[in-house]
Amino acid sequence: MPAHQTTISEVGEHAVIAAIREVAPSARNGDDAAVLSMTTPNARYVVTTDMLVAGRHFRLDWSSPEEIGAKAAVQNFADVEAMGARPTALLLGLAAPGDTPLETVVGIARGLHAQCGTCAAEIVGGDVVGGEALTVSVTAIGELGGPAKPLTLDRARPGDTVIAAGVIGASAAGLALLERFGAPAAVPAEFAGLVRAHLVPDFAYGRGPVARAAGAGSLTDNSDGLLVDLGQIAAASGVAIDVDGAAVAPDAALRRAGDAVGADPWDWVLTGGEDHTLLGTINGEPPTGFRAIGRVVRGDGQVRVDGAEPWLRGGWVSF
Amino acid sequence: MPAHQTTISEVGEHAVIAAIREVAPSARNGDDAAVLSMTTPNARYVVTTDMLVAGRHFRLDWSSPEEIGAKAAVQNFADVEAMGARPTALLLGLAAPGDTPLETVVGIARGLHAQCGTCAAEIVGGDVVGGEALTVSVTAIGELGGPAKPLTLDRARPGDTVIAAGVIGASAAGLALLERFGAPAAVPAEFAGLVRAHLVPDFAYGRGPVARAAGAGSLTDNSDGLLVDLGQIAAASGVAIDVDGAAVAPDAALRRAGDAVGADPWDWVLTGGEDHTLLGTINGEPPTGFRAIGRVVRGDGQVRVDGAEPWLRGGWVSF
Structure with missing residues (x-):
């Protein structure tokens, strides 16, 4: 009987990637x-x-x-x-x-x-x-x-404004609606925008270069969830990020969708990914097309909402 | 009953690629x-x-x-x-x-x-x-x-020398040996080099840039077989290519492998792919690392061996 070999499902995606990067190290790897x-x-x-x-x-x-x-x-x-x-x-x-x-x-x-x-x-x-x-x-x-630096994860500094350029939580809401109603055509028409946000996120091209031209530091996109993605900036930059709850609070459509599927729309906002909304940091005012959603403060990788640790829930754990 | 939809296996790889290129045209597409x-x-x-x-x-x-x-x-x-x-x-x-x-x-x-x-x-x-x-x-x-042109398929001209920079037919011979003997360890040791040529082709890096610096016109690699790959240069350039049979004739190892598996080693030379040997054309002497294997002549996509149409066999048809 052959000895058991460790499988990729036993160690999980992050360990697989870490093992690959160990045998094939590259300083270029690890950002968006x-x-x-x-x-x-x-x-x-x-x-x-x-x-x-x-x-x-x-x-x-x-x-x-x-x-x-x-x-x-x-x-x-x-x-x-x-x-x-x-x-x-x-x-x-x-x-x-x-x-x-x-x-x-x-x-x-x-x-x-x-x-x-x-x-x-x-x-x-x-x-x-x-x-x-x-x-x-x-x-x-x-x-x-041009000569300006690329907008890597490690360039957030205390005092920077945290910026975002699109919807947050809409894709996760659309997914929850699809899972609940079974198919796009079965989802009530009032939620068509959320379903669409999951199937084809609305991305406004050109804002990344605009942010770079305006002097932004870090930039990433909301692919894994607001807390996870901002957490990557915070960890790579050696800072903490304080999200302004009012700036990301679920809008009326998300709240109605939460009622329709029996979910807390804050979960979608804080942990839902796949919006592919640009998230970043800048020393000063948000560039055109971006809004302020928080502040960079001293710290070591933490992401807080209105100064408090985000509550832990079923769908997501520490990051 | 739903109407039958044409499947990709019915139309084949080339038609699938053609259909994709029709909906997403790009002048940059179609070379190596x-x-x-x-x-x-x-x-x-x-x-x-x-x-x-x-x-x-x-x-x-x-x-x-x-x-x-x-x-x-x-x-x-x-x-x-x-x-x-x-x-x-x-x-x-x-x-x-x-x-x-x-x-x-x-x-x-x-x-x-x-x-x-x-x-x-x-x-x-x-x-x-x-x-x-x-x-x-x-x-x-x-x-x-630098400013020199890339070595595209369409730059062969009558009078050019046809050049090659590595083995031709070895990968196909290795595959035939593996199919015949069932596993690398079961193939007779004398053929280890051919098996290796199939499993990991030996590629000498730097010869592509050397050919460009020396003024080569077209360049491709032997991925689909000598006749097919040279045929792509001939068709894209609107020329014919005459391969010098003596310059590509099966060597002793290929002939012994042919005897061992009951195959004609010329098939491997002319139609075996995956050697990833660089093949191209230049007006003048072969660059360092390349040898002459034929001549570019007037024509319209034909590839001949010693002036004659290549004989048709089971493994490959017209191209």
Whole structure:
């Protein structure tokens, strides 16, 4: 009988990534996207990649292929913008069972392409192969022009304003509604905006470069949840972040959705990810398109809401 | 009963790619790698990606995880070098079942990293997710310094010398030996080099940039087979290519392997892919590390061997 080998599910995603980074160390790794310099001065670009597996990261009965493609583009381009860079290109890797409708594959490409059209990027390459499950691999690339620093996680300083540029909690609310009602068409019409926010987050391109031009320090996107994502800035920068509760409080739509599914909308705000809203820090006023949602204070990685430790709940633990 | 939807296996890989390119057109798409320009003069980089699925593109009972990672790096970096660029970075996307040994994932990263070490590149990012089948997505990036043109498929001209920089047919011979004997350890020791050539092609980094510096026109790599890959140059350039049979004739090891498995080693030379040997064209003498294997003549996409149409066999048809 062979000796038991430790499996990836036993150690979990973070330990797998840590083990990979141990055998393949790189100083460029660990932010929203990697920054690559060229031998030409001030010519830097950023790259990031995501793997999406059918049934795990998207559902073909909830999303059209176009929506799956659009969301895949948004989540990667948000990582590009979170460095202060301008999206320029996408690569599409696709593994699919032979009986996958051609229209599904073409629809995914159409969704990626449509999203590229909103930010002047294009699909520049890819690979299509057979596989057991529909798996979409998207790599996004962006340009970081000029000498200003990229907006890395480690540049928040005490006294900075914490800024955000879009909805917070809407994607998690949309997911909860889909799980409760079973399908987009079954969700009451008044929540269509929240469902849409989950299926294709609304991302306003150009705000990452605007934040960089305005002198922002750190920038990331709300992919894992407000507390987790701000916590990464706080930990990397060696500071604490105090979120202004009133600035992120659930709006009327989130509260009504909370009532409809029997959930506390604060959970969606504090721990719901996938909004891909840009979150960051700046010494001074929020740049155009951003609003203030808190302050950076002295500390060591803590994130507080109105000065208090966020309450622990079922869905999320310490970060 | 729902109307039948055309599936991707019905139309085949080429039609799927054509359909994707129709909805997402890009002039940068269609070569070994895409060339991206920056707003900074002479700052260009190239990107390429591959999806590899366990059981389809690699076998865990034939290859160690390190070998799987190394081959994934080679096949992507060969596409970077085939543009005349210098490999600089890799991104690793990985979907894996929860019961995958951690050592398998780490071994793949170790193999990628080891290969990066031979060309001064590094793994700069990635994504690890759950999935039904172990699927590896590798994106490679390279820098194209200076004003010289990238080595695209469409730059062969009548009168050019056809050049190659490594083995041709060895990977296909290794695969045939593995299929015949069932496992690397079961293949007679005299063929260890051919098995190795299939599991981890030996790639000499730097020859792509050398060919560009020497003024080569087109460059590609032997990924799909000599006739197919040279055919792509011939078709894109609107020329014909005449291969010198003596320059690519099977060597003693290939002939002995042919005897051992009952195959014609010429099939491996002309139609075997995955050697990732650089193939190209230049007006003049072969650059350092390359040898002459033929001539570019007037024509329209044909590839001939010693002036004759290549004989048709089971494994490959027209291209």
